[in-house]
Amino acid sequence: xxxxxxxxxxxxxxxxxxxxxxxxxxxxxxxxxxxxxxxxxxxxxxxxxxxxxxxxxxxxxxxxxxxxxxxxxxxxxxxxxxxxxxxxxxxxxxxxxxxxxxxxxxxxxxxxxxxxxxxxxxxxxxxxxxxxxxxxxxxxxxxxxxxxxxxxxxx
Numbered sequence: 001x002x003x004x005x006x007x008x009x010x011x012x013x014x015x016x017x018x019x020x021x022x023x024x025x026x027x028x029x030x031x032x033x034x035x036x037x038x039x040x041x042x043x044x045x046x047x048x049x050x051x052x053x054x055x056x057x058x059x060x061x062x063x064x065x066x067x068x069x070x071x072x073x074x075x076x077x078x079x080x081x082x083x084x085x086x087x088x089x090x091x092x093x094x095x096x097x098x099x100x101x102x103x104x105x106x107x108x109x110x111x112x113x114x115x116x117x118x119x120x121x122x123x124x125x126x127x128x129x130x131x132x133x134x135x136x137x138x139x140x141x142x143x144x145x146x147x148x149x150x151x152x153x154x155x
Contacts (some may be wrong), residue, residue, distance in 0.1 A: 006046070006069045013047025019098075022048070022075055025037040032064060042081040047139045 004012075016154055024030070030042035049061035050073050057135045060072040086098040094108040095115065104117040 004070060006065065009063065009070050010046045013063055015047060017048040017061065018051045019048070019056070019059070019075065022061070024048075024062060024075065024078070028083050030064070031080070032073060032079050033048050033067065040081075045131045 017024055026045055027049055027133065028045045029042040030045060032043055033039045043064040043066060046065050046069065047063045047064060049056045049063070051061075053061070053072060055061075055072050059074045062075055062078065063072050065070060066073075080100075082103075083100045084097050085100050088096040088098075090096050090106070094106055095111075095112070097105045097107060099105065103112040106117050107114040114123050
């Protein structure tokens with residue numbers, strides 16, 4: 001047997017999962033985390049093992065459009081792709097990105113890597129993300145729910 005192309009491998013696969021409890025579907029976009037914990041993607045599912053492959057007994061039954069498309073991966077190594085749901089400009093800081101997994105990231109106008117935003121508990125009891133103006137290591141925040149203004153040390 002010679003080298004098979006992606007299309008040849010895809011044509012030989014089951015279009016539906018036969019692995020018990022698998023809820024994935026052909027054509028679905030997923031992120032793939034390899035053995036070293038590095039995540040790649042998004043990738044498309046091109047098919048499923050029919051139950052007879054040598055790696056099936058190890059839970060590797062999902063085929064992706066990876067460079068190694070002929071080798072199945074485990075369902076446990078797959079996750080939904082994370083996308084940006086909302087982008088806000090925060091004056092004096094940068095861009096706030098609200099992601100589909102619920103996380104919120106601040107990307108500075110000055111460059112550097114994005115940092116994950118954690119909500120601050122304000123005196124009024126509401127959660128709040130950084131907003132407003134900054135000077136001397138303090139940021140002035142305005143509560144979006146009740147309109148109260150607070151200063152917070154961010155140095």
